[in-house]
Amino acid sequence: MDIHSKLLGGGVAVLKLEGKLNMVSAPHLRQEVHSAVAAGNSKVVIDLSAVDFIDSSGLGALINGLKSTRQAGGDLRIAGPTEQVRLVLELTNMDRVLNAYETAETAFSE
Amino acid sequence: MTTYQRNLTAPPEDVDSVHDFLQTIWTENPEIPAKEKIRIETAIIELAANIILYSETTAGVIFNITVSTSKDNLEASISDNGELFSLELDSHIMPEDYAESGRGIPMVKSLVDKFEFDSSDGRNTWRIWKEFRS
Numbered sequence: 237m238d239i240h241s242k243l244l245g246g247g248v249a250v251l252k253l254e255g256k257l258n259m260v261s262a263p264h265l266r267q268e269v270h271s272a273v274a275a276g277n278s279k280v281v282i283d284l285s286a287v288d289f290i291d292s293s294g295l296g297a298l299i300n301g302l303k304s305t306r307q308a309g310g311d312l313r314i315a316g317p318t319e320q321v322r323l324v325l326e327l328t329n330m331d332r333v334l335n336a337y338e339t340a341e342t343a344f345s346e
Numbered sequence: 347m348t349t350y351q352r353n354l355t356a357p358p359e360d361v362d363s364v365h366d367f368l369q370t371i372w373t374e375n376p377e378i379p380a381k382e383k384i385r386i387e388t389a390i391i392e393l394a395a396n397i398i399l400y401s402e403t404t405a406g407v408i409f410n411i412t413v414s415t416s417k418d419n420l421e422a423s424i425s426d427n428g429e430l431f432s433l434e435l436d437s438h439i440m441p442e443d444y445a446e447s448g449r450g451i452p453m454v455k456s457l458v459d460k461f462e463f464d465s466s467d468g469r470n471t472w473r474i475w476k477e478f479r480s
Contacts, residue, residue, distance in 0.1 A: 256362070256365065258361050258362075258391065258395065259360075259361055259395045259398070259399065260360050260361060260362060289365070289387070289388075289391070291361070291388065291391050291392055291395060291450070292392060292395075292447070292448075292449040292450040292453060293395060293447075295449060296446040296447050296449075297446075299444055299445070299446050300446050302444075303444060319384065320384045320387075320388065323384060323385070323388070324388060324453070327453050327456045327457065328440060328449045328452075328453055329440060329443070330443075332443070333443045333444070
């Protein structure tokens with residue numbers, strides 16, 4: 237899985253993931269979120285529009301990131317979940333914990 | 347009924363190798379509904395990840411995946427030669443919202459029609475069944 241990061245206005249960091257978010261790639265995501273928070277960007281958007289598969293390890297990395305951003309006074313939001321990601325979020329009830337937005341740009345815009 | 351089988355050793359192989367194996371099956375069986383492929387692949391990857399993650403062997407775990415598919419359904423078994431253990435599937439429920447692990451087995455239960463675990467004859471074996479619904 238590849239991770240591309242960029243900054244939006246207002247200290248929002250966007251991490252765009254490409255590929256599969258599974259036990260191989262989940263530690264990479266955890267590290268990237270921690271790096272964003274350490275750099276002072278505690279509002280983080282995980283752009284999942286190019287992620288075709290997530291497993292429970294990937295969910296764990298998202299929850300880990302959610303907790304670390306909130307501890308720093310920010311939040312972690314997800315954008316553009318694909319069909320498999322939406323299914324996994326629903327089956328695990330994570331759709332009530334991780335707010336999904338249509339695009340990365342709208343996740344912190346309200 | 348067509349049967350596919352693959353032996354894997356982790357490491358160096360990992361769940362990405364399982365994705366590749368399943369992709370071969372999906373390519374050769376385009377009639378399997380897309381929604382069912384998503385459910386089956388999600389379940390099998392969870393089980394393979396579970397084997398790799400909790401393997402007690404230091405030399406790498408060897409596991410076998412067998413997938414049999416017909417026009418109406420698919421069944422799969424995944425077995426390994428790691429340390430035998432007992433498991434009550436019913437006791438695995440979805441953890442609290444902010445838990446970072448423990449969702450794999452409960453998720454598999456909700457993805458397939460039938461799910462079994464058996465530990466005997468030197469092998470741990472997970473089995474799943476899924477009917478195809480249009």
